[in-house]
Amino acid sequence: MNRTALICGQLIRGAFLGGLLAVALLRLFSISASAPVFRYAMF
Amino acid sequence: MTAPTIAPAGNRELPPDADTDGPANASSVWSAFVRGLASSSTLSLVVAFAVAATISFLGSQFITEKWVVDHGELLSRGDGDLELDITRSVLALQRDGPPAPAVALLGELGNESSYPADELRAVWSRPDATLPELVDLRLPAATLYESLILAGQLPRGWRAQPVIVLSVDELLVSPRNYVAIENRPRLGVRSHLAGFELRSIGLQPVPLRRNYFVDNQSFLLSRGRAAITNLLAPRSSGTQQWRDDAHQLSRYRTRPIANYHMVSAYVNLRILAHMMDHLTKVSGRPPVLLFLTAGQENDLAFQMVAPKIVEIAAERGAKIGWIKPGGQQRGGLPLEVWQALRDEALQLQESQP
Numbered sequence: 001m002n003r004t005a006l007i008c009g010q011l012i013r014g015a016f017l018g019g020l021l022a023v024a025l026l027r028l029f030s031i032s033a034s035a036p037v038f039r040y041a042m043f
Numbered sequence: 044m045t046a047p048t049i050a051p052a053g054n055r056e057l058p059p060d061a062d063t064d065g066p067a068n069a070s071s072v073w074s075a076f077v078r079g080l081a082s083s084s085t086l087s088l089v090v091a092f093a094v095a096a097t098i099s100f101l102g103s104q105f106i107t108e109k110w111v112v113d114h115g116e117l118l119s120r121g122d123g124d125l126e127l128d129i130t131r132s133v134l135a136l137q138r139d140g141p142p143a144p145a146v147a148l149l150g151e152l153g154n155e156s157s158y159p160a161d162e163l164r165a166v167w168s169r170p171d172a173t174l175p176e177l178v179d180l181r182l183p184a185a186t187l188y189e190s191l192i193l194a195g196q197l198p199r200g201w202r203a204q205p206v207i208v209l210s211v212d213e214l215l216v217s218p219r220n221y222v223a224i225e226n227r228p229r230l231g232v233r234s235h236l237a238g239f240e241l242r243s244i245g246l247q248p249v250p251l252r253r254n255y256f257v258d259n260q261s262f263l264l265s266r267g268r269a270a271i272t273n274l275l276a277p278r279s280s281g282t283q284q285w286r287d288d289a290h291q292l293s294r295y296r297t298r299p300i301a302n303y304h305m306v307s308a309y310v311n312l313r314i315l316a317h318m319m320d321h322l323t324k325v326s327g328r329p330p331v332l333l334f335l336t337a338g339q340e341n342d343l344a345f346q347m348v349a350p351k352i353v354e355i356a357a358e359r360g361a362k363i364g365w366i367k368p369g370g371q372q373r374g375g376l377p378l379e380v381w382q383a384l385r386d387e388a389l390q391l392q393e394s395q396p
Contacts, residue, residue: 010086018098
């Protein structure tokens with residue numbers, strides 16, 4: 001039971017951090033005008 | 044003889060870090076859950092990267108112009124969400140190619156709520172003639188930059204009569220605000236034309252990546268809350284062609300537009316001239332300018348910009364209409380103007396392609 005709760009906590013933490021990371025990545029791709037490497041990197 | 048009593052068993056609590064499949068009480072489960080939330084672990088790291096990669100991939104692949112046109116109601120903040128309606132209208136125009144002849148209105152919406160919607164509808168719909176479609180892309184408290192973005196999205200070869208509704212306020216907005224508008228956009232569209240114009244006046248716009256999700260992330264993120272609400276409690280929201288809800292409009296008009304400068308008017312007039320050239324190229328006919336003359340507070344500004352507007356319009360053979368709202372700070376188009384636009388529309392329909 002405790003192990004399940006621990007894993008749930010870790011999953012929620014991961015999902016939250018993942019959301020933040022996704023927003024940060026989007027900002028990076030959009031704003032980094034001076035870094036042309038991002039322009040063609042992924043999308 | 045007394046019955047045997049059972050002594051209380053005592054609090055047999057498990058240690059909080061006991062990883063056991065045996066019985067556990069609520070507090071130890073809770074503390075394990077909090078420990079999972081608070082401490083870093085390989086699992087949370089892997090999940091974080093997986094979630095970030097999934098959001099980026101799914102967003103960039105599936106949240107496209109087509110998705111916004113087809114399922115954009117998910118982003119709606121409620122009925123009469125003008126910004127979303129205009130975004131979807133423009134994206135639909137672009138997706139479906141040049142539609143039927145139409146009158147396309149761009150620019151300032153003003154306070155049109157003072158006119159009864161039924162009367163406006165009556166002007167535009169006549170039983171004896173089928174009028175061209177009315178594509179209304181006017182925004183409340185519009186800036187020239189937003190109008191330029193919309194103009195840049197209109198499909199080429201469209202047999203339309205463009206109409207630009209201007210106000211003195213619109214011409215006095217400092218172009219420095221345009222970058223801020225781009226960072227916190229009201230519209231979910233961007234255009235190369237607007238970016239080029241910003242660069243030409245020495246500002247640095249956010250570069251376009253040719254991916255809808257990445258380019259319009261600020262618009263999409265700003266509607267995340269609305270999307271979650273709509274997902275949890277779906278509601279129907281239809282496009283409202285006639286903007287007759289005074290309450291809805293009033294919240295847009297409170298948007299602050301800072302840094303009014305007369306010098307800005309000259310930069311904005313240049314942008315206006317380029318926008319008119321572009322619209323002429325797109326539709327094959329010069330746009331009609333409708334100038335909403337504001338209240339007394341901008342009389343001096345109006346006297347300064349009016350001759351320039353006449354000059355710009357004369358160079359391009361464009362018609363101008365001066366509209367004085369009766370007793371309002373910023374009025375919309377009166378019924379007589381709608382009647383004149385209807386006549387323009389009839390001429391457009393009768394003219395050969």
